[in-house]
Amino acid sequence: MARAPAANAASSAAEVLSVQNLEAWYGESHILHGINFNVNAGEVVTLLGRNGAGKTTTLKSVMGIIGKRSGSIRFNNSEIIRTSSDRIARMGVAFCPEERGIFASLDVRENLLLPPTVKQGGLSLEQIFDLFPNLKERLKSQGTKLSGGEQQMLAIARILRTGANFLMLDEPTEGLAPVIIQQIGETIARLKKQGFTILLVEQNFRFASTVADRFYIVEHGRIIDGFANSELQANMDKLHTYLGV
């Protein structure tokens, strides 16, 4: 079994998530071929990779919304590979999907209040409006009538209310204007300061480099490399090769 590469160095800190030899399938298609990585408390860890590498499938597998998977996923030392997604969420894992998942039949307020509180310590509505002032002005609007940036803010905001302290964000910057990307970057930095642990999936390497503590490179359903942010410059050439940038 292949171990996660160098980025595992920080594993002496409290380990929140440990993924070992994770395999996953969509129907007959074998997508993940033995993924290994870990995330420690208070870290922002980013999975980087090209389209179709298996990054989103990894997040969905951790969240329990991929039907067929094997291997080991341990969250706060509890094995969750066989746990249903609603129970995983109630253990304190929150997921913000790539397509944002804003509900058209719900207004902004209903979208915001939809995920139930799973733990004490979630952000209050006032704190959320402090982070995302735009949402306060759009509470009565239909969720899908918001701009792309506002929808992304809403998608992040609603999981902050729940009290979950492990956030999985799937390409939060996709399709957004630079000014909104910057705002989301600042939000992630604030959340990290507040003690949230974040697993981020990104294709936008420049954005990820401003927020992440560590990186894993995903290719063909495997983790092929990993390094800390401090090692970024030394790995730049490799990174360009991996990502094709």
Next chain:
Amino acid sequence: MQALYAQLLVGLINGSFYALLSLGLAVIFGMLNIINFAHGALYMMGAFCAYFLLSLTGLGYWWALIVAPIVVGIFGMVLERTLLKWLTGLDHLYGLLLTFGIALIVQGVFQNYFGSSGLPYAIPDELKGGMNLGFMFLPVYRGWVVVFSLIVCIATWFLIEKTQLGAYLRAATENPTLVRAFGINVPRMITLTYGLGVGLAALAGVLSAPINQVRPLMGADLIIVVFAVVVIGGMGSIMGSIITGFALGVIEGLTKYFYPEASNTVVFVLMVLVLLVKPTGLTGRAA
């Protein structure tokens, strides 16, 4: 003129049953994506439940209004847990065929034991008699059916459109996987929703028992019209089902007065017209 008002009242009463039944169908279709052809049989079971409560335990109409929807709703939840849940993700046709089969079996069993003729169920003493409104005579029980159905319909609409539970239901209709990933037990919610829809059908059955008697095929006669109501209103649309249910009942009543020959077909003619002009129904949204 009295005959016109009488037909309007009959239309409103039929509309009450259409609304209650199509509301249940809309709730079930919206959440489970199942075209519940067993709805008529479950409506009949509500009426029979009222009949059994009275004849076996002495519990009358008012008790039946509470107990029958619960008992039949639980039966519905067992059906969902044991049969319908296996159809998740499959084409609508499978659900339609399965529920049609369930309807045939349930109706067949009741017909075997009780024949096809109606069993009497008395109007409760409190709702006997009538009122002279000046322009027409209004039987109290029929007025009660219209008002009570309207209250139940509005309460159901409120539950689904204006409460947190309703927000869960609407969200799970759109994206059950994500709603579950938020920590909501969607499979349990689906079972309860089916129970709610079935309970509404059973409630309509209890309301109908004193007017139409209790018959094994009472639901089979009604269900085709109710499906037409749902199609006209828009599959899965709660308010659409309520408004269309009452409106089509009234239109049917007016047709009985002005052109009786068309009274049995007017609903289906309207359905065809609506499908041609707006295939998603009057208040339905495109998928």
